[in-house]
Amino acid sequence: MVKASASQPRLSNVLVLDNGASTIKAGFATRNTDLSDCSVVPNCIARSRDRRLYIGKQLENCKDFGSIVFRQPVEKGYIVNWESQKEIWDRLLLDDDSPLKCDPKTTTLILTEAPNAPTPLQTNVDQIIFEEYEFGAYYRCPASQLISWNNIGQLFDPGTPTQHNAAECVLAVDCGYSFTQVIPVINGRPYQAGIRRIDVGGKVLTNYLKEMFSVRQLNMMDETYIVNEIKESCCYVSSDPKRELDICKRKKQNDIVKEYVLPDYKNLHKGILRDVAERHHLGKDMEQTLVVGNERFMAPELLFHPGDVGYRQAGLTEIIMKSAESVPEEYRALLLANIVLIGGNALLKGLKERLEAELIPMAPENHMVRISIPEDPIKFAWQGGVALGNNKTALEQHRVTRADYQEHGTTWLAKRMLGQQAPTVQTAGSAAMASNKRRRSPG
The missing domain is CATH 3.30.420.40 (ATPase, nucleotide binding domain)
Structure with missing residues (x-):
């Protein structure tokens, strides 16, 4: 040595x-x-x-x-x-x-x-x-x-006054590229027994989009970068995917379906997202385009239903609740009241609202559910x-x-x-007090 x-x-x-x-x-x-x-x-x-x-x-x-x-x-x-x-x-x-x-x-x-x-x-x-x-x-x-x-x-x-040390309780939902993880952080340290993970992240969503586009329209299997840009520019989390699927099937023209002009890297170096009606208005028939319809919300739906692509894992809402339920009871109220979404997929529009809508009915009656996405x-x-x-x-x-x-x-x-x-878990008076609060709508 x-x-x-x-x-x-x-x-x-x-x-x-x-x-x-x-x-x-x-x-x-x-x-x-x-x-x-x-x-x-x-x-x-x-x-x-x-x-x-x-x-x-x-x-x-x-x-x-x-x-x-x-x-x-x-x-x-x-x-x-x-x-x-x-x-x-x-x-x-x-x-x-x-x-x-x-x-x-x-x-x-x-x-x-x-x-x-x-x-x-x-x-x-x-x-x-x-x-x-x-x-x-x-x-x-x-x-x-x-x-x-x-x-x-x-x-x-x-x-709230400025914090100078680690927060007492945070339920971190890391929606990253490789996976999505839920991690209770108590007194600045992860609580190991509460860590939950699903193997669906940004990479899986992009690959799923590539497959859907390749089967339905153009072969995009070698265009990872372009499909990832499509995902970032127009995908969102639906509050009611069944209803929006029905809209896409029944109505040829609707607010969901968009058109993405693919870059040719000669005249156009970055793709353009536009309404389908604009194609006829501009009259550019030589452009190569993809019609992006229910793909916009069905790809992010994998976060809530990993089984759709063969993962035998629970969805995001379920693993958040399982993670919170695995920690000592005196911390559960604080964790559910301090859910923070981080990672690239946290930028998906509608993710926070969908989680709130599904978590609030699942949480105990006297627990408040609050979700925040940082700047x-x-x-x-x-x-x-x-x-x-x-x-x-x-x-x-x-x-x-x-x-x-x-x-x-x-x-x-x-x-x-x-x-x-390794977490240091002790009885927290503030957590016990928080558990006595009545649940209210996040605001």
């Missing part, structure tokens, strides 16, 4: 890196840091049809996304391809022209991971951080754990990491220095990180 040296470099920077499967959200934690300081970088290596290679942020320079092929280092929330991941991180952290270029030896890294990651994968991460990059200190935790460091109370009541649900975990990074006392308690790692080794580090994530 390598013995730590007596003099250690001063840790002057805190870098927060939310390493998502679709995008990396990264930036330094300072007192003046805001959302605009967060760099959002595609977490992929892409090869275009003209054989050009784009790594991470370089994807912004791509002019032709037709049939582009992606290689992503994160699968099902876990880093499984370190050759690709390290290439992306190198461009992000070490390139001279990167705004995040830093000296790892003087930097504390706060890194997110998926909950319940296999130990060998966690060990790989620890070794890369301390042995390859040589970061001075490091804290690894689920993204949902970081959101509790945000001002959760102000999401529901703007007049930017994609950056919200990163924002919480910045708040933790600015709390020097809390950060000192959570982080592990490279000197400690060199002295004690990987096994000790794994136990230390696990201990940081």
Whole structure:
């Protein structure tokens, strides 16, 4: 075992890196840091049809996304391809022209991971951080754990005093690219017995759309990027999918059906969503288009009915209730009153309203159901990491220095990180008081 040296470099920077499967959200934690300081970088290596290679942020320079092929280092929330991941991180952290270029030896890294990651994968991460990059200190935790460091109370009541420590109870609903997870966070730590997951995320929704378009209209199986743009521009969660399906069948012209003009990357570099009637008005018969009808709401419906594509799992509403019911009774009222939606799919219109409509009848009569979506649900975990990074006392308690790692080794580090994530559950008087409140409509 390598013995730590007596003099250690001063840790002057805190870098927060939310390493998502679709995008990396990264930036330094300072007192003046805001959302605009967060760099959002595609977490992929892409090869275009003209054989050009784009790594991470370089994807912004791509002019032709037709049939582009992606290689992503994160699968099902876990880093499984370190050759690709390290290439992306190198461009992000070490390139001279990167705004995040830093000296790892003087930097504390706060890194997110998926909950319940296999130990060998966690060990790989620890070794890369301390042995390859040589970061001075490091804290690894689920993204949902970081959101509790945000001002959760102000999401529901703007007049709530500023929060300086982790929120007492948050029910984080992470609607991400690889999966959708519900995680109770109690006193700043995930409650393991309450974690629930369905294997439906943004990737599954995009693939489902590709299949529907390919069977019904044009072969879009190689057009992942374009179909993902269609999903982001026009998909929504329906409050009554059966009624809207009937509308699409019975009425040829309705407010649901739209038309998407596909880019040709010569005259049109980005697709255009428009009403079907506009095609005749503009008279552009040479355009290649897709008619987007019930696909707009049937793809997101997989979040509520995963069985439609073969997943033997409960839907989002059911797993939220199961998660809340699995925690000690004195915390359930607070969790249901502090549900926070994060991740890219939280941007789907109608998701919050659909969850409220289904959860309120399922919740106990004396429990209030409140759901909030942050200003930017994609950056919200990163924002919480910045708040933790600015709390020097809390950060000192959570982080592990490279000197400690060199002295004690990987096994000790794994136990230390696990201990940081183990919840401390005690009887909470405020939770008991909250359970006596009568349920009322969210507002």
